[in-house]
Amino acid sequence: MGAATAHPAPRTGPDTEQAGREGARRSGSPGPRRLRGPAGEDGRRPPGWQTALRYLLLLVVFAVMVGPFLWQLSTSLKGPGEDIYSYPPKLLPSDATLDNYAGVAEIIPVWDYALNSLAVAVGSVATNLVGASLAGYALARLRFRGRGVAVVVFVMAMLVPLESIIIAQFTMARALHLNNTLLGVLLPGAVGAMNVLLMRNAFSHLPFEVEEAALVDGANVWQRFVRIALPSVKGTLAVVAIFAFMAAWDDFLWPLIVLSDPANFTLTVGLNYLHGTFADDQRLVAAGTIIAVLPLIVMFACLQRYFFRGVGEGAVKG
Amino acid sequence: MRKSREAVRSSRAAALALVGALALSACTVGTQNVDTTSAEGEVRGTITFQTWSLRAAYRGYFEKLIDKFEKKYPGTHVKWVDQPAEGYADKISADAAGGTLPDVVNVSPDLAAPLAKAHLALDLDSAAPQYRDEYLPAAWKSTKIPGMKGTYAFPWYLNTGPLFYNKRLFDKAGLDPDDPPRTYDELFDAALTMAERSGGKIATLANVPTIEDFGRYGVRVMNSSGTAFTFDEPKGVELLKRYRKLYRAGALDSQAFTSTPEQAGRKFMQQSVAMNPGSALDLDKFKKDAPSLYEHIGITDAPNNTGHPNMYVQGLMVNAAGDNKATSVAFAHFVTNAENQMAFAHETTVFPSTKGALDGDFFTEQDGTDKTRVRVASAKSLEKAVNYTPVLLSDDMKTVLQNAVTRALRGDESPEKALRRAAEECNRLLQLG
Numbered sequence: 001m002g003a004a005t006a007h008p009a010p011r012t013g014p015d016t017e018q019a020g021r022e023g024a025r026r027s028g029s030p031g032p033r034r035l036r037g038p039a040g041e042d043g044r045r046p047p048g049w050q051t052a053l054r055y056l057l058l059l060v061v062f063a064v065m066v067g068p069f070l071w072q073l074s075t076s077l078k079g080p081g082e083d084i085y086s087y088p089p090k091l092l093p094s095d096a097t098l099d100n101y102a103g104v105a106e107i108i109p110v111w112d113y114a115l116n117s118l119a120v121a122v123g124s125v126a127t128n129l130v131g132a133s134l135a136g137y138a139l140a141r142l143r144f145r146g147r148g149v150a151v152v153v154f155v156m157a158m159l160v161p162l163e164s165i166i167i168a169q170f171t172m173a174r175a176l177h178l179n180n181t182l183l184g185v186l187l188p189g190a191v192g193a194m195n196v197l198l199m200r201n202a203f204s205h206l207p208f209e210v211e212e213a214a215l216v217d218g219a220n221v222w223q224r225f226v227r228i229a230l231p232s233v234k235g236t237l238a239v240v241a242i243f244a245f246m247a248a249w250d251d252f253l254w255p256l257i258v259l260s261d262p263a264n265f266t267l268t269v270g271l272n273y274l275h276g277t278f279a280d281d282q283r284l285v286a287a288g289t290i291i292a293v294l295p296l297i298v299m300f301a302c303l304q305r306y307f308f309r310g311v312g313e314g315a316v317k318g
Numbered sequence: 319m320r321k322s323r324e325a326v327r328s329s330r331a332a333a334l335a336l337v338g339a340l341a342l343s344a345c346t347v348g349t350q351n352v353d354t355t356s357a358e359g360e361v362r363g364t365i366t367f368q369t370w371s372l373r374a375a376y377r378g379y380f381e382k383l384i385d386k387f388e389k390k391y392p393g394t395h396v397k398w399v400d401q402p403a404e405g406y407a408d409k410i411s412a413d414a415a416g417g418t419l420p421d422v423v424n425v426s427p428d429l430a431a432p433l434a435k436a437h438l439a440l441d442l443d444s445a446a447p448q449y450r451d452e453y454l455p456a457a458w459k460s461t462k463i464p465g466m467k468g469t470y471a472f473p474w475y476l477n478t479g480p481l482f483y484n485k486r487l488f489d490k491a492g493l494d495p496d497d498p499p500r501t502y503d504e505l506f507d508a509a510l511t512m513a514e515r516s517g518g519k520i521a522t523l524a525n526v527p528t529i530e531d532f533g534r535y536g537v538r539v540m541n542s543s544g545t546a547f548t549f550d551e552p553k554g555v556e557l558l559k560r561y562r563k564l565y566r567a568g569a570l571d572s573q574a575f576t577s578t579p580e581q582a583g584r585k586f587m588q589q590s591v592a593m594n595p596g597s598a599l600d601l602d603k604f605k606k607d608a609p610s611l612y613e614h615i616g617i618t619d620a621p622n623n624t625g626h627p628n629m630y631v632q633g634l635m636v637n638a639a640g641d642n643k644a645t646s647v648a649f650a651h652f653v654t655n656a657e658n659q660m661a662f663a664h665e666t667t668v669f670p671s672t673k674g675a676l677d678g679d680f681f682t683e684q685d686g687t688d689k690t691r692v693r694v695a696s697a698k699s700l701e702k703a704v705n706y707t708p709v710l711l712s713d714d715m716k717t718v719l720q721n722a723v724t725r726a727l728r729g730d731e732s733p734e735k736a737l738r739r740a741a742e743e744c745n746r747l748l749q750l751g
Contacts, residue, residue, distance in 0.1 A: 085587040085608050107374045166408075167415050174416040256405050257412040260420075262373070272402030273374045275580075282584075282607060 069293075076100050076286035084282055100287040104274065107284065110291060112263070113270035116182060117249055118295070120266060123186045124248035125241050131191030132240055133233075136199025137225050141211070151200070157193040162254065170257050184258045185266065189247055195240045202236035203229055238306030245299055249292075267292055352437050354468075355444035357636065357643035362393035365645050366420035367653075370632075373400035379665050387652050394645055407713050414438055421640040422650045425471055427709040430461045430635050432751065434470040440636040441468035446647050452656065457671035460631040460705050464544020471633030472654045475668035478629045478696050478703055479597035479620075482604075486614040487592040491515040498618035502535065505593075505621055506560055509569035512592055518568030524582035524591040526574050526723045527561055529716065533706025536623035540708045547708075547744045549719070550737035558726045558733035565727045575724045587611055595620055598667040598692035617692060619699065629703035631671070667693060669700055676700060712751065715744040 045051075070091060075084050079095035104110050138144075139151055162169075169188055170179065178184035211224050219227065230237075255266045262270070271288040274281070300307070372380065384396045399420065401409055407429060413419045414436060425433070433439045442449070449472070450458055457473035485495035491512045499505040509522035529549070532539050537554040540547050564570040571577065571591055579595075586594035587608040604612040620627065634650040636643060652658065659670035660678070669676060681697035684690055722740030726733040 080606050083608055083610055085584060085589075086610070167412050170412045171416050174418060179416065179418060253405055253408065256402065256409055260399060260413070260418060262399055269402055272404050273371065273400070275371070275403045 072286045072289050075283055076290050078283060080283075100283045101291070103281075103284050104287045104291065108270050108273050110267070110270065110288070113265055113267040114291070114295075116264060117267040120182055120185050120255075121245045121248040121295075123182075124189055125244045127186070127190040128192055128195050128240055128244035129237060132195035132199045133230065133237065134225075135191065135196045136201075137203050137229060139196070139200040140203035141224075141229070142221070151197075154193045154196050158197075162188075166254065166257060169254075173258055179258055180260050180264060182264060182266075185251075185255045186248070188254060189244075189251070192244065192247065195243060198236055198240055198243075199233070202233040206232050235306050235308075238303045242300060242303055242307060246296060249296060352639045354437055354439065354441050354638040357440060357445040357647045359642070359644035361391045361645050361648045363642045363645055364395040364397060365422060365640070365642050365649060366397045366399060367422045367649065368420040368424060369398070369400045370406055370424045371400065371403040372424075376662075376665055379662060383653065383658060383661075387649055390652070391645070391648065394649075396649060417639070419637050419639070421637050421642060421646040422653075423635045423637065424474070425633055425635045427461045427471070427631055427633065427705065428707060428711055428713075430470045430633060431463050431709045432712065433635060434461070434463055434466060434468075435751065438638055439470040440638040440643060440647070441470060442472065442636075442647075443468045445636075445643075446651070449651050452673060453654075453671050454673055456704065457631060461633055461635075461709065463709050464540075471635040472650045473671035474632045474634050474654050475659065475662060476629050476631055476671050476700060476703075477597060477668055478627055478700055479595060479600075480617050480692055480695060481593055481620045482586065482596050482600065483593045483616040483618060484586070484589055484591075484611065484614055485616045487512070487516075487520055487589065488616070491520070491592075495614075495616060498616055500618065500621060502560075502621050502623060506564065506569075509564050509592075510567050513564075513567045513569035520590065520592055521571040521574075522569050522592045523564065524571040524574055524577055524585045524594060525579065526570070526720065526727060527557060529708070529711060529719060530628045530706045532557060533704075534620070534622040534624065534626075534628055539706065540710070544708070544710060545748075547711075547715075547741045547748070550734070550741040554737055555733045558723065558737065561723075562727050562729070562733065570727070575727070598689050598696065601689050601692065615688075617688065617695075619695070625702065627699040627703045628706050629700055630707075631705050667696075669697055710748060710751075711744070712747065715747055718743045718747070 071089055074089075074091045074093055077096050077098070077100070078084055078093040079097040079099070082093060082095055083090070139147060139154075173179045173184045173187070176184075178187065206229060211228055214224050214228050250268060251266075252268045252272075256269050256272075259265055259269065271285075271292055274285045274288050367384070369380070380398055384398055387396060388394050410419070410423065410425070410429060411432070414433060419433075419438060423433075430439055434441075440446075450469075453473050457476060458469060460473055461469050461471040463470065481498075483498050488495040488498070488508075492515055493508055493511060499508045505522075512520055512522045527535075529539060532549050532554055535553065535557045537549050537557060538551060539549045561570060565574075571582070571585060573585075574582070577585070582591065582594055583596070583600070585591040587604065589608075589611055601612075601615070604615060622628070634654060636646045636650050640646055654671070656670065656672040656675055659672055660675055660680075662668060663670050663675075663680070669681070675681070676697045681694060684694060719740050722731075722736040725731040726736035730736075731739075
């Protein structure tokens with residue numbers, strides 16, 4: 001999409017884009033030229049060795065990114081007595097078993113922990129979507145005194161490391177009697193500064209004329225926000241949802257500090273039990289890791305269509 | 319991914335350092351009127367007991383233990399929480415600042431020190447002196463803090479262990495697999511030979527020297543009054559110079575600077591490193607996870623220049639600000655008494671800190687297995703063992719020392735300068751705390 005393209009109406013933006021892509025696919029598929037390989041910018045195909053080099057590079061990066069994950073996956077499936085540290089690593093378990101997954105569930109109440117994590121993560125997604133879009137819209141569209149300062153405050157908030165305020169945060173949670181509760185885990189990350197800025201950018205890149213038109217039709221701020229602005233930034237909402245979910249799901253230090261009763265632990269904290277003081281069973285750790293990562297992969301797989309559109313929304317149009 | 323996360327964590331730890339110190343000193347003001355010298359009252363009511371990463375493997379033991387205590391003292395109830403391995407120091411300092419510290423807390427001596435300074439640890443010399451004679455004197459003294467009177471935790475389990483080595487790699491490098499190095503000179507020579515004969519491919523050690531290594535090498539790490547660190551004395555410099563030589567020859571694993579002991583253990587199991595410290599429990603792990611290594615495993619004592627091997631001590635601290643101190647003391651003593659420590663030693667490879675326990679058959683009689691051989695040898699070495707880690711050396715100071723060692727070994731700085739700067743920095747942190 002070109003930078004200068006002003007959509008006739010933001011609502012139809014994604015649709016036209018999709019239609020365009022589909023059209024390209026349709027017209028492209030029968031043509032044999034298209035199938036043979038990526039065409040260069042000027043229409044000519046690059047020489048074969050270049051294409052090969054590209055694919056080679058892609059494969060290398062793929063191996064680097066996915067290799068450790070595959071190692072974990074294969075370790076989690078290996079039975080006792082198999083060499084898990086052999087070099088070069090053996091990826092296919094010779095004595096495959098699912099016992100390690102059952103073993104994890106035996107040592108820690110992994111499903112309870114997963115449920116706790118899920119509650120926090122889903123709650124965090126909800127609060128971030130609502131809070132960040134409201135705040136982002138206000139910062140992008142409403143005119144009020146100190147708006148610039150407010151944006152700067154949000155940027156500054158992103159620069160403060162959690163570690164430097166975590167004890168103050170804990171004493172505050174304690175004063176509110178929220179220590180040892182999942183609400184206490186959720187609250188500090190309920191509306192992330194990063195997400196607010198993402199939403200602000202998404203809103204401020206919508207053409208103002210559309211809202212002006214709505215204004216002429218008699219829509220108030222609330223109506224413009226809900227009916228016009230929000231539907232046009234679905235992609236960024238998906239990005240915020242994934243970020244919020246990941247942040248809540250992966251967080252370790254804060255849940256560790258705010259929760260004291262093991263029954264309330266989230267998955268990341270609970271899985272740390274597998275690194276026992278004297279018993280560090282790499283197979284169980286690997287199985288635990290897979291259990292922890294799975295929801296993230298599922299979530300990303302479900303939202304990826306929106307995700308990449310959302311990344312474009314905030315960054316490319318300008 | 320993992321590495322970068324660890325880097326983030328260590329910087330987190332550094333950031334937390336200051337805050338933790340501030341929070342603890344702030345809470346000193348608030349807890350000054352806590353009575354840290356007596357624990358009178360009736361043994362009944364509810365207390366909370368916190369262990370450090372023991373639930374996964376020893377849940378049965380602790381549930382039985384608590385059951386026994388509650389039967390012995392009717393009307394008591396012990397709530398057991400176990401904290402994960404990671405972030406334990408952070409967790410404790412947050413709880414100390416927030417006033418949510420459990421009644422009986424599993425601590426190592428260096429974790430007890432800041433709590434004692436914040437008037438949160440019960441002084442057992444005043445509140446429970448009758449138990450002192452049940453424990454090994456060295457263990458009881460492990461939580462003595464320079465500049466303070468008193469003992470701030472019941473000694474619990476001790477740990478020490480041998481050096482494991484890979485006989486196949488020794489053989490391949492032309493070293494005698496049945497005559498492992500026993501002194502530092504032999505160790506460093508063997509490491510250099512190994513590196514040379516393997517073309518720099520096989521390292522012998524996978525960890526940079528830590529404070530325990532300085533201690534074992536004969537470096538005086540702290541002055542006797544506990545007011546300044548002295549690991550930058552010539553002996554310390556000498557140790558670093560020798561390690562630097564190893565590093566340059568490829569005898570020290572190239573990732574040693576960032577390796578945790580766990581990662582070093584993994585390298586040993588991959589058979590890319592020839593020696594690694596461990597405990598009797600590791601033998602089971604080798605058998606299960608690295609059977610091809612287990613066939614060639616060799617065992618030798620960790621060298622020292624002082625005549626005293628190193629030991630690790632875990633203790634149980636009683637929260638002086640708790641409202642049921644009598645029960646807490648009774649429970650902490652119950653967990654650490656001879657009978658229950660012995661039972662725990664049978665569960666895993668730790669050693670009791672009670673007097674006479676190490677003279678029993680379990681720690682003196684051989685039965686022909688490697689596991690027992692290691693256990694007996696370790697128990698014997700505990701007679702003379704000392705805890706080389708000063709109680710005043712906090713996690714942040716350990717990081718300072720580790721960074722200095724890294725700079726010196728990589729040649730970014732001379733060992734003299736790196737150690738001097740580290741000692742100055744640690745002394746500054748000591749003044750702050």
